[in-house]
Amino acid sequence: MDRFVSTFTNKIDAKGRVSIPASFRAVLERDGYAGGIYCYPSLDAAALDCGGERLAKKIDGLLSGLPDYSDERDELSVALYGDVQILTIDGDGRIVLPESLRAHASLDAAITFVGLGDKFQMWEPQRFEKRRAEARNKVQITRKLFGAGNAITGDGDGGDGGARE
Amino acid sequence: MDRFVSTFTNKIDAKGRVSIPASFRAVLERDGYAGGIYCYPSLDAAALDCGGERLAKKIDGLLSGLPDYSDERDELSVALYGDVQILTIDGDGRIVLPESLRAHASLDAAITFVGLGDKFQMWEPQRFEKRRAEARNKVQITRKLFGAGNAITGDGDGGDGGARE
DNA sequence: CGTTAACCCATGTTAACCCATGACAGCCCG
DNA sequence: CGGGCTGTCATGGGTTAACATGGGTTAACG
Numbered sequence: 001m002d003r004f005v006s007t008f009t010n011k012i013d014a015k016g017r018v019s020i021p022a023s024f025r026a027v028l029e030r031d032g033y034a035g036g037i038y039c040y041p042s043l044d045a046a047a048l049d050c051g052g053e054r055l056a057k058k059i060d061g062l063l064s065g066l067p068d069y070s071d072e073r074d075e076l077s078v079a080l081y082g083d084v085q086i087l088t089i090d091g092d093g094r095i096v097l098p099e100s101l102r103a104h105a106s107l108d109a110a111i112t113f114v115g116l117g118d119k120f121q122m123w124e125p126q127r128f129e130k131r132r133a134e135a136r137n138k139v140q141i142t143r144k145l146f147g148a149g150n151a152i153t154g155d156g157d158g159g160d161g162g163a164r165e
Numbered sequence: 166m167d168r169f170v171s172t173f174t175n176k177i178d179a180k181g182r183v184s185i186p187a188s189f190r191a192v193l194e195r196d197g198y199a200g201g202i203y204c205y206p207s208l209d210a211a212a213l214d215c216g217g218e219r220l221a222k223k224i225d226g227l228l229s230g231l232p233d234y235s236d237e238r239d240e241l242s243v244a245l246y247g248d249v250q251i252l253t254i255d256g257d258g259r260i261v262l263p264e265s266l267r268a269h270a271s272l273d274a275a276i277t278f279v280g281l282g283d284k285f286q287m288w289e290p291q292r293f294e295k296r297r298a299e300a301r302n303k304v305q306i307t308r309k310l311f312g313a314g315n316a317i318t319g320d321g322d323g324g325d326g327g328a329r330e
Numbered sequence: 331c332g333t334t335a336a337c338c339c340a341t342g343t344t345a346a347c348c349c350a351t352g353a354c355a356g357c358c359c360g
Numbered sequence: 361c362g363g364g365c366t367g368t369c370a371t372g373g374g375t376t377a378a379c380a381t382g383g384g385t386t387a388a389c390g
Contacts (some may be wrong), residue, residue: 003225005203006250010380015335019380023251044239091337093379115249116242117228135244140208142241175370180345184370255346258369 002030004051004115009125011110016102017094018111024120025093028052036086037095039122041104046127048097048105050087051119058118167195169216169280174290176275181267182259183276189285190258193217201253202260204287205245206269211292213262213270215252216284223283224249 008021031052066073173186196217231238252260
């Protein structure tokens, strides 16, 4: 396993701690784990984006495309790095979220961890349910645009001609 | 054998475990088995889609075309990765289905495994029977359109069906 | 000196692991 | 040609380890 996959919902305890799903921790370790995870408010959603070294490198990659000292670069740097927090994972695989991050995603009682391959997100469980439904809808539509669904499921096994549903 | 073929129906035991048909397991092993199978709700049916590494790569392939940090990518990621579960196969070739997946396909007492080449599906047995009947119907019609019935099978008794189970 | 955060230990639940049984099919040998 | 034998496979159950969660304790910092 080398990518974040699947969703898990864990509780926030009285001290504000949450367990990171064990399988995510496993991914982080393979990812050059350096004692903590990178976490910042998603730019376009009420959620938090998190990841390990690979994610950090990706952010660097985005910036490296822009000229030094350009306004764009400065702005993007601030947007990307400015709100990044490094959350340390304790011996039991738990983290504590600073107030500012909690607020952005309206996290209080529980958190839904959503694997997205290279990174994962933290959502307030109910919000995520909504988001997931929307995403599914969109994929349905996208699929139709591709035609017949072959493009997405890619199986092309021909099972398609009536095999499904 | 490197494709999932044929259908099998196995029971879910008291602990929620089901045996994966031995022949499917054999395919998974040739497929770069990494300790578990990828499984997610079918987008267009009350069934679950499952596969091994090959299936996972296909999902990656879809996303790799999209730019990082785009809205599209996030949406698609949520739909594709967010719903995926990794089911670990125990030493006896069995898996346990999480409640969320069971619910999507109304699985409770038994599961019908349906080979579709690159992947396979899990169905509630009765639902699948119904779907299969419909599929047969469609094939009949197609055959008539081709006018192939006699030319090909000769005896034409729909040799297709009876053989299994 | 008080507050916060890191660390350590305890617990229940769930899933992984291990072994036993019974059906069944293929095979060998009489 | 038929009967017994053996290996594969689905299934059931017991045992253990992993993990999420809760709470206490100590160390750091203002």
